[in-house]
Amino acid sequence: MKEIQSNKNPFIKEIKKLQQKKYRQQTNSYILEGFHLVQEAFNAGVEIQEVFVNPRGQKEWAAWLAERFPEYYLVSDEILKMLADQPTPQGMAAVVSMTEDTIEQFTGAWLLLDQVQDPGNVGTMIRTADAAGFSGVVLGEGTVDLYNPKTLRSMQGSHFHLAVVSRKLPELISELQSQKFTVFGTALDKNAKNYQTVDVQADFALVMGNEGQGMRPDLLAMTDANLYIPIKGQAESLNVAVAAGILMFKLIK
C-alpha cells in the first residue's frame, strides 16, 4: 500500500487525464468507479493496473485488497472525487485496460447503434441488451465512446458480460444479411411495421438511431424491415433507450 494525500501529486494528475477520451485512447486505459464495477472487472479477468481507495474504502474492503491488490493506493476523499469524477464516489476507483472483443461469427441477437450521442443512453442500452440476453452490441461510426464515465455508470458492468465491438454499420449490415440474419431498423414513420406484429426471432440485429435524427436514411434502406412503436398519447417520440428496451424484450426468443 502507498499513500497519496496531495491532489497535486503528478501521478494523480496523470491518472485524472484518463477522463479525457484522447488520453484513454493513447493508453488503452480507463477509470472504473466503485467497488462493484472493479470487482466485476476482476472477475471478468480484465487487467487492473491500479486501485485507489479512500480511508472508508480501505476499511470496508481490507481483506479483498490484501488478497488481490496489496499494492493499492490509499488516497484522500478529495483525490478520489477527482479521479472518479463524482461528487460522492463509492470509496474505490481503478485504472483498467481496455479489452477488445473479437467476433469470428455473429450469432444470436445483436443491437447496432447508429450515431447515438448520449453516453447515458448508450450505457443503458448495453445494460438492457445484457438483461435481455443479447449476444452483443455494435457501436457504429459516430456513436459515443464506450469508456465515457457516464456510459460506464449507466452500463453497470454489462460490457464485461456481453461482446461490445466497433464496426462500420453499412458493411456490417451487408455481412449479417449475407448470413442468415434478419436486420430490423427503427423508424418513427408510420409506414414502418408495427413492432407488435413481428414474430420472435433467432438470429437478428436491431438498429437504433440518433436521439434527434433517428437512423441514417441509407441504413434504413438496407434493412429487411423497419419497425415502429405506435405512440398513443401526445408525446412525439420515446427516449431511445426506452424504445430499445421495448423492442429488445419483444424480439428476442
Added chain:
Amino acid sequence: MKEIQSNKNPFIKEIKKLQQKKYRQQTNSYILEGFHLVQEAFNAGVEIQEVFVNPRGQKEWAAWLAERFPEYYLVSDEILKMLADQPTPQGMAAVVSMTEDTIEQFTGAWLLLDQVQDPGNVGTMIRTADAAGFSGVVLGEGTVDLYNPKTLRSMQGSHFHLAVVSRKLPELISELQSQKFTVFGTALDKNAKNYQTVDVQADFALVMGNEGQGMRPDLLAMTDANLYIPIKGQAESLNVAVAAGILMFKLIK
C-alpha cells in the same frame, strides 16, 4: 421588449434562484428551457410570466414573440446560459407558473412512482407514460421534484399532455382498489408474476420503485399482483425507466 446585458442584474439574479427547489416552491414558478417547451406551455394554456431570448432566438422567433410576448427580455448568451442551466441553451427560456392537476375520478392507466430519485428517470417515465397513452402519473412521497431542470429536460413537455399529481401512495392504492382498479407492483423477486403472463388491462395502476431499493415492502404487500421482467443475461437489473417502458407498453389496452 427590454434588454438586459449584465448578469449581475438583480432581476436576473432573482430568476436564477428558481433553479433551487425552495424558491420554486415559494413562488410556484419554474424555468422552462427551449422554444419547443415554451410553445408547448403556451399551447397548454399555462401562465407564462416572463420570456427571455438571446439575439439568435430573437431573430428566429421574432413573429411568434411579437404576437404573443411583446414584453419579452433580450438577454446576452451568457445570461441565457445562466438561466437555462445549460451550456448550450436553445435560444429561449421562460418563467412559467406551476399548475396543479386535480383528479376527481381516476380512470384508465396510471403510473405510480415510489421514491424514484433520479430526475432523468422520472422525466423519462412521464414521457413514456404519455407515449403509451396513460391517463396520468402519480408522484408518491419521496419522489424527486417534477420541476427539477433535469426532469423537465427528459420529460419533453409531457406534463402538459397528461395529469401529474402528488399523493401518498398507501392511501391512493387503497382508494384505487376500492374502485375497479387492479394495482400492479414491480419486484425483482422471481416469486413475482412474469409480466408476459398478464392480460392487457383497462383500469389499472403500475407502481415503479426506487432505483436501488425498489418498492417499499409495505406497498408490495398491498398490491393485487407484483410483476417481474425475466432477466436472461448477467445484468442484475434493468434501469427503472426502461423497465417501466416495457411494462407500460405491455399492460395498456
